[in-house]
Amino acid sequence: EAGVVQSPRYKIIEKKQPVAFWCNPISGHNTLYWYLQNLGQGPELLIRYENEEAVDDSQLPKDRFSAERLKGVDSTLKIQPAELGDSAVYLCASSGGLAGGDNEQFFGPGTRLTVL
Amino acid sequence: LAKTTQPISMDSYEGQEVNITCSHNNIATNDYITWYQQFPSQGPRFIIQGYKTKVTNEVASLFIPADRKSSTLSLPRVSLSDTAVYYCLVGSFYNQGGKLIFGQGTELSVKP
Structure with missing residues (x-):
């Protein structure tokens, strides 16, 4: 079974340019998460979806970041303009979205963004 | 929010048991505790999850005291391939919108 797929794996852009990241979760997983991870730090949740609904986007910098999961499957995270x-x-990451504690998150390999 | 605190790094030798403790003094009633392992250039990988007392699977054990303000991940007989960063995650999956807080991570180095 395919895991969580992310693309691109690496992206280098100049500041003020837009950038988008794509994620395809594991088939059947209705919960999808976007995290940001700085070097030497733990992942920080940006947004969490239950199907198409963003149930927690409190940590998403909405002035420049946006995300969508239109059909409740794959998702796109956008930054415009990048700093x-x-x-x-x-x-x-994605998970089965079951109530209770049986909620193992499966992570993709990540997209490494470098802003010059 | 349940802020978590872990040791920044730990050293061990092959064959030893390693215990990594995470403090989460403000854990909420609905929060679960999950541990992840991360290798360079990869996403975190699930190790174990628990709510209280002790949980054991084929790779690790998780000990959670009655007050749930800390948890200890126990890795039996580590090998060189266990060299990685280990994160504890405290958060609620039961309530929609429950906060998910990762610790800073513990870099485990296993030596021959």
Whole structure:
């Protein structure tokens, strides 16, 4: 079974340019997460979807970041315009979304963004 | 929010048991505790999850005291391939919108 797929794996852009990341979760997983991970730090949740609904986007910088999951399957995270401080790894994860504690998150390999 | 605290790094030798503790003093009633392993250039990988007392699977054990303000991941007989960063995650999956907080991570180095 395919795991969580993310693309691109690496992206280098100049500041003020837009950038988009794509994630395809594991088939059947209705919960999808976007995390940001800075070097030497733990992942920080940006947004969490239950199907098409964003149930937690409190940590998403909405002035420049946006995300969508239109059909409740794959998702896109966008930054416009990018700033130097946005350089990080952007991780996508998915889970079965079951109530209770049996909620193992499966992570993709991440997209490493470098803003010059 | 349940902020988590872990040791920054730990050293061990092959064959030893390793215990990594995570403090989460403000854990909420609905929060679960999950541990992940991460290798360079990869996403985190699930190790174990628990709510209280002790949980054991084929790779690790998780000990959670009655007050749930800390948890300890136990890795029996580590090998060189266990060299990685280990994160504890505290958060609620039961309530929609429950916060998910990762610790800073513990870099485990296993030596021959």
